[in-house]
Amino acid sequence: MTPPPARKRRRTSSKTSTWSIPQLEEWGLSRFQQRLLAVIASVAGVLVAAVVLTFVIGSMGNDFVPERATAAAISTQPRPDAYKGWVSPKLFAPIAQSKADPTPLTLKDVFAEKVLKEGRITLKLAGTKLDADCSAAIWGQALTDRLVQAGCTQAVRGVYAAADGRHVAQYTLLNLRDTASADALVQSLTTMHRGGWARPLESDRARFPAGGHTEASGHAMGHYVGLVWIGRADGAEPGARDDFVSLSLAVRGAEKAVFRRVVAAGSGTAP
Template identity: 80%
Template sequence: MGTSARKRRRTPAKEPSWNSSRLEEWGLSRGQQRLLMVVASVAGVLVAVVVLIFAIGSIGNDFVPERATTAAIATQPRPDAYKGWVSPKLFAPIAQHKADPTPLTLKDVFAEKVLKEGRITLRLGATKLDAGCSAAVWGQGLVDQLAQAGCTQAARGVYASADGRYIAQYTLLNLRNTAAADSLVQSLTALHRGGWTRSLESGRAHFPLSGYTEASGHAMGHYAGLVWIGRADGAEPGVKDDFVSLSLAVRGAEKVVFRRVVAAAPPS
């Protein structure tokens, strides 16, 4: 039995909703919030964003795509649990890259150096913006899929909690369209065993190679956001660890996507 097979499985958490106070905290004006409500209403959905639900493992705990090299798997940290979520209709205005052609910048995505959720406070340690996306990930299967998805940018940021207990990394991928983003986050259910984002390091903010971590993928129009979190010491979460708040905190980087929805669907 492999090491990953011995990891205990975690039950899914309920999916919290995002309300107007959340959007206000993220810097959206009241007018922008109303516009998002209209966009969501027209699409037939409430203004809500699917948040991290840490899954019960992927297909077969010992499954590794055959295209992943043994050397890469042995030297690159990867999540032990992953769950993917397709794009909500809220992001329909940016379903195509051509509707939102302005390139991402690190200033856009990681403008806030401190992110908070509940008792969790994250401080940004390092960022990196890659073009072409292949340099931001490992695993040939994942590299190939990103190429097929028309990935033009990968923005990564790594955070450490103020108390030094947690580490979190957020990666935002700029893809061709919603179909490509949906396909990516779903395929990673199995693909993450043999390919994942490369970890950034900054002081104490780094993922231990053999430590326990969890991840999720969130399609948002033509973007895909990858969340990766864990304890800094690599231990599995205990009863006092709030991984839901940790994931919500690092997803604060996604406010750039909400602003692009507003820009792509201005008030009439």
């Protein structure tokens, strides 16, 4: 008697939300774009995938610069999960050129206020640092190259802790050559932030947790760029109790130093 045929075992598949390919991550592709390329490669072959890869990178715009930092560095360096850039408003026209605003930034100038408030958010300054070498304040080769091209002469950072211990924020102010350089930087960071960002300041009172969810924005102001970086102290995504809008506005209180320079440049006096 012939035995019944053996049943084939079904193969199970597993998914993970952290799926990524280091090389594609290094080039600045999002995880969705990485998955798309992997599917195309499995269906149509490597040649077609290569063509599509060229198209996807090209569609990011001329400002996209492939990140040359190692995959290991990219995976371990803190960076924001979301970013939005804003070009310089017309009110900063008096300081469109650094030569119109030659006085160097100081920590006392930028972080004169130790406590910043907005709505129910209260931030307390937990640490500051000024670097004449802008590359010391950031990571990522593409971003380093961009700052060299922009004539960056100073990077000023300040990290804040919320009074209730719930949030952490960092503000970085970059002193560049002109408005065109500042506008180009905040726009290029739309993709470049995946492979390069400001280094977090070390502080016992305020720290971005490794692997935690953070959000950021870049603001061109004449020849300056302000980088806002915010998140929950526990690294979780924002919930109903987390007012990230007020948190962002609070940390931007450091920009009062830039507004003082606009007034000084317009009146012909030193800040």
